[in-house]
Amino acid sequence: xxxxxxxxxxxxxxxxxNFDVDKExxxxxxxxxxxxxxxxxxxxxLIRPDSGSIRLNGRLLYxxxxxxxxxxxxxxxxxxxxxxxxxxxxxxxxxxxxxIRNQSREAISGYVQELLDLxxxxxxxxxxPREISSGQQxxxxxxxxxxxxxxxxxxxEPFSALDTPQRxxxxxxxIGIQQLYKKDFLFVTHDLAQGYKLSxxxxxxxxxxLAQCDYKNNVVTRPANQTVAKLTGIKNLMEGYVxxxxxxxxxxxxxELERPLQIDNHxxxxxxxxxxxxxxxRPEYVELAVEDGENTICCQTCQLVDGxxxxxxxxxxxxDTDKKYNLEVDLRRCSKITAAEGCSCLLYFPPERLVxxxx
Amino acid sequence: xxxxxxxxxxxxxKTVLATTFITFFLGIAAARWMARYSGKFRNLIxxxxxxxxxLPPTVVGFGLLVLFGKNGPxxxxxxxxxxxxxxxxxxxxxxAVIMSFPLMYMTSRGGFEQVDVNIENAARTLGxxxxxxxxxxxxxxxxxxxxxxxxxxxxxxxxxFGATLMLAGNIPGKTATIPVAIYFNxxxxxxxxxxxxVAIVLVISFSSLMALAYWKGKARRTITIPPETL
Numbered sequence: 001x002x003x004x005x006x007x008x009x010x011x012x013x014x015x016x017x018n019f020d021v022d023k024e025x026x027x028x029x030x031x032x033x034x035x036x037x038x039x040x041x042x043x044x045x046l047i048r049p050d051s052g053s054i055r056l057n058g059r060l061l062y063x064x065x066x067x068x069x070x071x072x073x074x075x076x077x078x079x080x081x082x083x084x085x086x087x088x089x090x091x092x093x094x095x096x097x098x099x100i101r102n103q104s105r106e107a108i109s110g111y112v113q114e115l116l117d118l119x120x121x122x123x124x125x126x127x128x129p130r131e132i133s134s135g136q137q138x139x140x141x142x143x144x145x146x147x148x149x150x151x152x153x154x155x156x157e158p159f160s161a162l163d164t165p166q167r168x169x170x171x172x173x174x175i176g177i178q179q180l181y182k183k184d185f186l187f188v189t190h191d192l193a194q195g196y197k198l199s200x201x202x203x204x205x206x207x208x209x210l211a212q213c214d215y216k217n218n219v220v221t222r223p224a225n226q227t228v229a230k231l232t233g234i235k236n237l238m239e240g241y242v243x244x245x246x247x248x249x250x251x252x253x254x255x256e257l258e259r260p261l262q263i264d265n266h267x268x269x270x271x272x273x274x275x276x277x278x279x280x281x282r283p284e285y286v287e288l289a290v291e292d293g294e295n296t297i298c299c300q301t302c303q304l305v306d307g308x309x310x311x312x313x314x315x316x317x318x319x320d321t322d323k324k325y326n327l328e329v330d331l332r333r334c335s336k337i338t339a340a341e342g343c344s345c346l347l348y349f350p351p352e353r354l355v356x357x358x359x
Numbered sequence: 360x361x362x363x364x365x366x367x368x369x370x371x372x373k374t375v376l377a378t379t380f381i382t383f384f385l386g387i388a389a390a391r392w393m394a395r396y397s398g399k400f401r402n403l404i405x406x407x408x409x410x411x412x413x414l415p416p417t418v419v420g421f422g423l424l425v426l427f428g429k430n431g432p433x434x435x436x437x438x439x440x441x442x443x444x445x446x447x448x449x450x451x452x453x454x455a456v457i458m459s460f461p462l463m464y465m466t467s468r469g470g471f472e473q474v475d476v477n478i479e480n481a482a483r484t485l486g487x488x489x490x491x492x493x494x495x496x497x498x499x500x501x502x503x504x505x506x507x508x509x510x511x512x513x514x515x516x517x518x519x520f521g522a523t524l525m526l527a528g529n530i531p532g533k534t535a536t537i538p539v540a541i542y543f544n545x546x547x548x549x550x551x552x553x554x555x556x557v558a559i560v561l562v563i564s565f566s567s568l569m570a571l572a573y574w575k576g577k578a579r580r581t582i583t584i585p586p587e588t589l
Contacts, residue, residue: 046480072483079484085477089499098495099485148486 002152002184006042006052006062015039015049015208021152021184025175027195028188029231030205036188039205040154043186044079045072056151056184078145078153082160084137086129092116092140093125099148115143119173135166142170146177152184159194171197192232196220204228222267225357226278234280235328239359242275250356252279256325257297264351276359281349284330289348296348299327301341315347364555366532367540370451371517374536378455378516383509385456386463390508391493393464394471412461419457420525427453427526450527451534455516463512470504471497503575510571514564 002021007014015035019026028036041047043054043061051064056077061070087095096112103111116122119139121132129137138158145153155174159167175198178185189195195202196216203213204227212224223229229237240254240261250271253260261279271277289296299315315327329347389408393401411419427434427445437443444450474497482492498505520538527534529543537556544553 044480044484046483072480073486073488075484076486077484079481081477081481083475083477085475085481087478087482087496098482098487101486144481144485150484 001055001057002043002186003053003055004039004043006039006049006054008038008042008047008049010038013208015042017203017205017208017210018052019203019210019213021186023182023184024200025178025185025187025198026201026203027199028186028203028205029190029192029195030211031190031227031231033207034205035208036190036205037156040079040156040186040188043152044077044154045070045075046079059151076148076151078148078150080138080141080145080153080155080158082157084129084134084141086137086141086144088129090128091125092121092127092129092132095129095140096144096147098144101148112143112147115147118177119143135162135170138162138170142174142177146181150183152186153181155185155187157188157190160189160191167194174198192220204231221355223280223355223357226359229278229280229355229357234282234355236283236286236325237278237280238325240277240279242271242273242277242356245271245273249351252277252356254279259294259297261349261354262295262351263354263356266354266356270358271356277356278359280355280357281353283328284332285350285353286327286329287348287350288329288331289346292346293348295351295354296346299345299347301343301345302326304331304341315345363552364540364559367535367537367556368559370448370533370535371537374448374451374455375513375517377452378459379509379513381452381456382459382463382512382516386460386508386512387467387505389460389464390468390471391497394468394474395476408464409461411457412465416458416519416521417525420454420522423450423454423457423522423526445526446528446530446534448527448534451519451523451536454522454526455519458519458522459512459515462515463508466508466511467501467505470501470508473504474500506574507571510567514567517560517563 001023004020005018007016009015013033013035015038017035017039028039030036038047042049045061048069049062049064052062053060053064054062056075060066060068061075061077062068087098090098093109093112096115097108100108100111112125113122116125119142121136121139121143124132124136124140129140132140141158159170162170171194174185174187187195187198199216201214202216202219204211204219204224206225206227212219212228214222214224219228220232223232223234226237238254238257240252243251243253243260245251248265248267250263250266251260252263263279292298301315303314305314315329316325327347393405393408396404424445425431427437427443427450429435429438429443434443434445444453478500479492479496482496487495518538519536520542523534523536524539524542527536529535529539531540535543537560541553541556541560544550544556
């Protein structure tokens with residue numbers, strides 16, 4: 001169990017986060033500059049926070065009040081760097097063995113070979129880092145980090161420089177490694193799909209603070225704010241205000257749309273009537289409608305882009321020409337009805353797919 | 360006859376070896392410290408370290424004379440132990456160390472700055488002490504720069520003339536190094552003596568450059584420095 005509660009000021013940037021990792025892979029998600037890497041460096045002991053505390057399995061690593069700050073060497077936390085940071089002058093075997101202590105030479109070489117086998121690179125031990133591919137280098141970096149049996153493993157966008165097939169293989173292997181070692185893994189990424197795949201819980205960072213830390217399904221379906229919504233792919237966001245609340249159902253008026261939107265099955269506890277809110281929906285949940293009705297908006301089609309997995313259409317959803325909403329719709333789900341550029345069409349927002357949060 | 364060029368050669372060799380040895384450690388210590396130092400005096404300290412190379416050697420020599428003279432702070436300190444280095448052999452080493460230090464410092468600092476901080480950080484998270492990291496990670500990665508630095512410092516101390524003459528003077532058999540001996544031989548009209556000494560300097564300087572080039576060619580095949588990644 002890794003409990004983190006730290007504050008750190010760097011120039012005008014203020015990091016202030018509080019979360020814990022409990023024998024799982026917790027993914028930290030956030031745009032660049034949101035403090036993800038600084039957080040990892042603070043936990044590893046490479047940067048000293050200004051205040052707060054860090055506790056790992058009950059052991060205090062840092063506490064500003066008790067004036068405790070263990071060095072990186074004393075913390076026993078593994079770190080996998082974005083650029084691998086392998087020792088270029090040492091062989092793969094020597095790289096992996098670097099952190100292993102108090103063992104005979106035979107024991108070390110046997111253990112290193114075990115790790116090479118675990119990482120599916122059994123024959124690379126005598127090579128130098130520059131002689132192997134970047135995917136293999138990252139496997140060596142992983143093996144090196146887990147070799148001293150760390151109590152926690154921090155990974156800073158470790159797979160971002162790899163191509164898709166290699167990245168996906170390593171993602172599955174990382175899940176396997178975590179299940180094998182059952183330690184606290186903290187995985188920094190800016191890719192929602194990656195974080196979602198690896199973790200049961202996600203921590204979303206926004207400008208130095210924790211915007212949301214929750215089960216991944218909740219983060220995706222119930223974003224806490226605009227940043228989380230945008231990061232998790234809710235590309236259609238409209239500004240409105242609450243018209244009425246009825247149990248778990250809420251009606252939101254968006255001034256630019258011809259009729260209010262009905263949202264069902266939503267947690268409305270924190271909402272009050274007339275409160276300014278955002279209404280959002282993912283492109284893949286918007287449907288093309290044949291008949292006009294509730295939650296149906298008449299739009300102009302402006303652009304259609306054919307992608308590999310989806311056809312994206314952009315629509316102007318406003319009657320008011322001054323303030324237009326560019327809505328993005330994934331049309332693959334609406335294959336029965338065709339849309340053409342320049343034509344008007346009806347878009348339907350399913351009430352159970354819309355999300356509402358504070359503005 | 361033989362003694363008249365053997366003596367400057369021996370003095371120079373002694374001075375250059377002692378100087379290179381001292382400059383090597385001083386330069387590396389200063390370079391290592393400054394490569395990771397980012398305090399507000401960075402530019403000031405950096406300027407002070409490099410100063411001897413931009414000043415005329417006679418100015419440095421004058422400064423050293425003032426420092427080590429009877430009334431100078433360091434001279435007074437040495438006086439307590441009943442010793443003085445002005446116009447003695449150690450003065451040739453002091454002058455050469457001061458003059459070769461900036462080259463050792465600048466070149467090895469460049470080498471240390473090339474070492475990716477995260478490679479050292481990786482070693483830290485693997486539990487290696489700072490001392491172990493320095494010797495097993497930082498030094499091997501900065502090694503090509505350090506070898507270059509050492510050879511430059513060696514060559515600079517071999518050629519040191521101005522500051523040496525000011526602080527150590529020209530005492531044959533005591534402080535007359537090769538460059539000083541060449542100058543005074545020419546002054547006295549001993550062109551043949553000067554010529555022999557010139558040839559000796561040429562051989563030493565040229566072969567040290569060749570050694571550097573050879574070693575670098577070999578190093579390129581075995582050691583690669585990772586590009587600075589941020």
